[in-house]
Amino acid sequence: MMWMFRQKVVKFMPSIQIASRFLHNMKDGQNGRIIWSPPLVSLDHPDIWPSELIPSNPPPNYYYSGEGNAAVIDGKLIAEKIRLGIADEVRRMKDCIKKVPGLAVIMVGDRKDSQTYVRNKIKACEETGIKSVLTELPNGCSEYDVLNALSTFNNDPSIHGILVQLPLPDHVDEERVLNKLNLDKDVDGFHPVNMGDLAMSGREPLFIPCTPKGCIELLIRLGVEIMGKKAVVIGRSNIVGLPTFLLLQRHHATVSVVHAFTKNPEVITRDADIVISAAGVPNLVRGSWLKPGAIVIDVGTFPVEDLESEHGYSLLGDVCYEEAVKVVSAITPVPGGVGPMTIAMLLSNTLDAAKRAYQFT
């Protein structure tokens, strides 16, 4: 086979300029390297969304003159129904085997958003009869302290789920901590074995990460057919974007992942029947980004100061709600959409873990 590279070819390549670099590379003997690809372009490349994409405020005029009749997906109500079901199961377990599921939470530092999340999780445990234990460590604690707390819970047979509230402070290595988490208690599903098992055909993870699981649960409860649908996931975090992609593909959607390096993301989202946004950028997704009739799940929870709110801040979603409701057929609000579902899924994973541990069916 011969290399054929002529000027005529180059003109077909408006955006991918391969000719000159390629020829250069062939000449200089690959600079003595055996493999040219960098080991991996690190995903740590921070996903900073281009500022021109981000409207400073909800825009004053809307592109669509629709009637704003999108169904508002009441995640709070659906999550409540799920929690009631879980409470029933916990009661049945207690009656039958005198045991209840136990969830341990490790929180480091005093981030306000983390505190709210943890408070909500523990409250939800109480309401469903799940035992909860909270270990709070100061921001200045050592990695050893975190690993120590983790080890205690790993070995405690009354604890079936362990949750390390992320993010951890910079001086604590998140990867090392999560690697030490007992796989059978990884109710967050963030261990690489769980993620690998979620990704790979023919395997099943012990736990599915809570937020993605909550998003899919919402879609299924809405009666949305996922198989064969075009779905777009915005954001590619380990916690939401990545497992949401994997899960949607498991359900046989055709999935595209949009991230901060995506050019013209609106062209891709506008083609999607299902949009799940987890960029963490308020109002990133405009009405003009969405296909009429699409289903939108907004995972964004960007905290902004709000002195009128009980805890001093409120949460903003990724989606410009006022525009979106005029275009799509259903959308989750922020707050009250995905958030309560995440907690319900955490309880559900903890219940599953306890059932497995006690072989209770």
Place this chain on the structure above:
Amino acid sequence: MMWMFRQKVVKFMPSIQIASRFLHNMKDGQNGRIIWSPPLVSLDHPDIWPSELIPSNPPPNYYYSGEGNAAVIDGKLIAEKIRLGIADEVRRMKDCIKKVPGLAVIMVGDRKDSQTYVRNKIKACEETGIKSVLTELPNGCSEYDVLNALSTFNNDPSIHGILVQLPLPDHVDEERVLNKLNLDKDVDGFHPVNMGDLAMSGREPLFIPCTPKGCIELLIRLGVEIMGKKAVVIGRSNIVGLPTFLLLQRHHATVSVVHAFTKNPEVITRDADIVISAAGVPNLVRGSWLKPGAIVIDVGTFPVEDLESEHGYSLLGDVCYEEAVKVVSAITPVPGGVGPMTIAMLLSNTLDAAKRAYQFT
């Protein structure tokens, strides 16, 4: 927040019928189930491509009247250069520490294509000075026999890479076998920990699966800028499609995955700057599926009987080559494109494993 669901909304949903099912579900109390999503819609759902998509023969007339000037990507030549570099490194290792990398191959049964792949891999080892050991087991062997062979190699310090040639016969559990593979010797990169580490931001796998790594290496040697480009992966196998998606995304492409349940796949592929096809369906990708100027990597190797060929069969790619060359700017041929790169990456992974084992830099 209230549920608002009116007739006006429903008319916006041409393809996603959510109204009636949702309302039904809300009424019947979720049939007593706590979680409605099936644990996972299994990916084992076989990826059978709709027959109307598959042309029985390369079609008689072409859609494009281009001049057929696509660069033919000579994987054989590039792989040879890589193998020469590996041979140099192996020689240097031998000179310095009197050790060479060792690769063990376990092959079960007598599939002709597997035999060819294994033969080629062993030949490549010989040419680069890598020690190779082949264990051939009959089709009727037990899972225990396979695990036994694996265990021997796991414990042999002169073996740095172990390759279990897939597919295994049906009565041998692939998952159980691969789970037992020493992570440090998983040169194929198929262990779920490796896959999880490839998937997750902030982590790096010990090994990147050979075929996807070979595809990326080709793109980089061609001088193709991956970051920000639209890429489509066709197929979602554990071996090629999935890790190719993960790797392209690591390189900051915007990636869509097309599979057998994708509706109008050609609409998605036609938008891509980079198409990597691994469906295993001959001539699935027509010229009309491709964007002018795109780069096409054809991973398909469908064996068809060919009495004139040395081994009694020849390989067909996924891409209708005659059509594609008239549209795209560069394309890999089958054979002679990705195949030799896969082998080169296997050697490269084995060399890396040996270097790690001996702390040789």
